[in-house]
Amino acid sequence: MTTQRLKVMLDTGAAYDIRVGSGLLAKLGTHLAELRPTQAEQLAPAAPSAPADQPDSSAQSPQPTQPDQSAQRAQRVVIITDENVGPLYLAQVRETLQAAGFEVFDLTVPAGETSKSLEVASELYDALGLLNIGRDGVLVALGGGVVGDLAGFVASTWLRGVACVQLPTSLLAMVDSSVGGKTALNISAGKNLVGTFRQPLYVAADLNTLATLPDAEWDNGLAEIAKSAIIDGGEFYAWLRENAAALAARSARSARANFANFAALRAHDTQDSMADSIQQAIVRAVSFKAGVVAKDETETGLRECLNYGHTFAHALEMASGFALPHGRAVAEGIRFASHLAVEAIGAPAAFADQQEKLLNALGLAPLARTCESEVLNALTADSLFDRMYADKKVRGGQLRFVLASAPGEWQTVTVDPDLVKIYLIYWEQAREQMQEQA
Ligand SMILES: NC(=O)c1ccc[n+]([C@@H]2O[C@H](COP(=O)([O-])OP(=O)(O)OC[C@H]3O[C@@H](n4cnc5c(N)ncnc54)[C@H](O)[C@@H]3O)[C@@H](O)[C@H]2O)c1
Numbered sequence: 001m002t003t004q005r006l007k008v009m010l011d012t013g014a015a016y017d018i019r020v021g022s023g024l025l026a027k028l029g030t031h032l033a034e035l036r037p038t039q040a041e042q043l044a045p046a047a048p049s050a051p052a053d054q055p056d057s058s059a060q061s062p063q064p065t066q067p068d069q070s071a072q073r074a075q076r077v078v079i080i081t082d083e084n085v086g087p088l089y090l091a092q093v094r095e096t097l098q099a100a101g102f103e104v105f106d107l108t109v110p111a112g113e114t115s116k117s118l119e120v121a122s123e124l125y126d127a128l129g130l131l132n133i134g135r136d137g138v139l140v141a142l143g144g145g146v147v148g149d150l151a152g153f154v155a156s157t158w159l160r161g162v163a164c165v166q167l168p169t170s171l172l173a174m175v176d177s178s179v180g181g182k183t184a185l186n187i188s189a190g191k192n193l194v195g196t197f198r199q200p201l202y203v204a205a206d207l208n209t210l211a212t213l214p215d216a217e218w219d220n221g222l223a224e225i226a227k228s229a230i231i232d233g234g235e236f237y238a239w240l241r242e243n244a245a246a247l248a249a250r251s252a253r254s255a256r257a258n259f260a261n262f263a264a265l266r267a268h269d270t271q272d273s274m275a276d277s278i279q280q281a282i283v284r285a286v287s288f289k290a291g292v293v294a295k296d297e298t299e300t301g302l303r304e305c306l307n308y309g310h311t312f313a314h315a316l317e318m319a320s321g322f323a324l325p326h327g328r329a330v331a332e333g334i335r336f337a338s339h340l341a342v343e344a345i346g347a348p349a350a351f352a353d354q355q356e357k358l359l360n361a362l363g364l365a366p367l368a369r370t371c372e373s374e375v376l377n378a379l380t381a382d383s384l385f386d387r388m389y390a391d392k393k394v395r396g397g398q399l400r401f402v403l404a405s406a407p408g409e410w411q412t413v414t415v416d417p418d419l420v421k422i423y424l425i426y427w428e429q430a431r432e433q434m435q436e437q438a
Pocket residue numbers: 082083084085088111112113116143144145146147149169170171172173176177178179180181182183184192209210211212213214217220
């Protein structure tokens with residue numbers, strides 16, 4: 001499999017590379033050394049150590065490996081990962097970086113959304129202090145979107161900003177969160193309410209890591225791919241409609257369980273096109289996102305399109321107490337937006353049907369067919385309406401949605417709350433009917 005390379009070119013003139021391919025983790029050392037020739041030449045391997053403040057010995061967790069206090073030091077790289085991904089991939093990332101002459105440390109946080117907190121960020125700051133990480137330090141985010149958002153946030157605020165490399169290991173992180181420079185933490189007032197915009201130095205999506213990704217996480221990525229294709233329209237949308245079934249194929253899932261990596265998967269004839277489809281889907285989604293980010297780095301307009309399906313999805317997630325997987329919620333949000341668009345902006349009903357078929361072909365069936373009754377019963381029109389108002393994208397008490405009238409034809413619109421309520425009641429009735437039929 002040939003590695004595909006893309007470049008994000010920002011309005012500011014800044015740019016960074018994204019690579020999508022097999023075996024990229026093992027090449028990180030070489031790529032990073034190539035990327036930062038100035039710093040690498042200056043600092044690796046023999047620049048004098050910068051004076052450090054005394055480390056705070058009270059810092060407890062996460063526990064870093066201790067720095068070498070010798071007078072000479074190489075450029076320092078800190079890998080941040082979680083406790084699921086670390087045991088699988090940390091060793092090879094550490095090894096490649098050490099082989100390239102970097103001084104490498106690692107910090108592991110608990111897996112899951114709760115790590116996107118000020119408390120965990122603060123523990124990481126303490127650890128970076130202990131490790132004496134200076135302005136030339138590099139943080140490497142090895143994991144899914146949680147690790148990416150957390151490490152990205154810490155990198156963008158440590159010493160007012162150090163470089164961050166994103167190594168996404170979940171499909172969602174590969175197609176969405178690792179690209180674009182949006183970082184975020186959750187606070188008690190809501191999800192992703194604290195964050196920064198700061199672009200990564202480099203992004204490498206190693207397809208081999210998908211071999212260990214649980215199926216439910218796979219679905220989360222597929223939903224974001226669907227969103228991107230609908231908003232992008234054109235070739236991407238047409239391609240996804242043709243390849244949706246291949247991407248969702250159960251055979252692929254069992255293949256992922258049975259083959260150690262995508263190289264092995266490729267060697268198996270019948271799976272060859274499968275691996276290519278996955279790579280293509282990621283490359284197309286990343287190209288789309290890179291194009292959007294290039295034009296609107298800090299979400300002042302165009303970038304809002306990335307929220308397609310997300311207004312309803314966030315309401316579903318909150319009303320379910322985050323029991324619903326994000327991808328399932330996004331898929332349902334796309335369904336909701338596609339129907340609302342018929343009335344709100346005159347979209348053809350046939351386009352809503354087409355989106356429904358696309359989601360089904362990707363294996364993203366309606367929630368009422370896949371979710372447990374206890375979770376579903378909490379999702380009433382009233383509770384969802386209230387949650388929508390709590391969404392951070394509500395402006396001046398207005399309910400705003402990204403709606404599409406055709407593939408690639410989208411707009412952000414303020415929708416009359418009464419109309420939203422009517423559609424929420426339709427949605428609730430349809431859900432109840434499906435539950436009865438199940
Ligand atoms: N910054 C952005 O632009 C942006 C965009 C979309 C989503 N997000 C954020 O991304 C987060 C969701 O990301 P996610 O879905 O990757 O969740 P995640 O990071 O929690 O990963 C999901 C689970 O899969 C595990 N995992 C990841 N890769 C694995 C692998 N290769 N093998 C085995 N297990 C693996 C993780 O340990 C975790 O348990 C949310 O916090 C969301 O807000 C950010």
